[in-house]
Amino acid sequence: MADDQLNEQESKEFYAMADTFIDVANGHCDKKxxxxxxxxxxxxxxxxxxxxxxxxxxxxxxxxxxxxxATEFFSNEFKRMLTQNLEDYKTAFKAQEDEARYEHLMKKD
Known part of the structure; x- marks a missing residue:
């Protein structure tokens, strides 16, 4: 669903619902x-x-x-949302004190 299709309340509810799924996934990351x-x-x-x-x-x-x-719609929406989130995460790699926010998660060779 495109962000511009949501009013402010719907947008808050949309992101809150997405966060519940992310919370479940984060819980699984403790084991896998x-x-x-x-x-x-x-x-x-x-x-x-x-x-x-x-x-x-x-x-x-x-x-x-x-x-x-449906395949085209969901593929395009996933690509749009993934691109947006990848852009958003760029800010997470700005140095905060001595270490970037996600540096501890990056694989070291």
């Missing part, structure tokens, strides 16, 4: 590597997105006719 958790979250998003399309289709033919459009 972040890449594993991220892959599981990506799979869950794909599965739920498929459910959304199926649940809005009146029958199998309508569902099958919507698959290509």
């Amino acid at each position: 590597e972040t890449n594993h958790v991220g892959s599981a979250m990506l799979f869950a998003t794909a599965r739920f997105s498929s459910f959304v399309v199926a649940s809005q289709s009146p029958d199998k033919d309508a569902y099958e006719a919507e698959i290509e459009n």
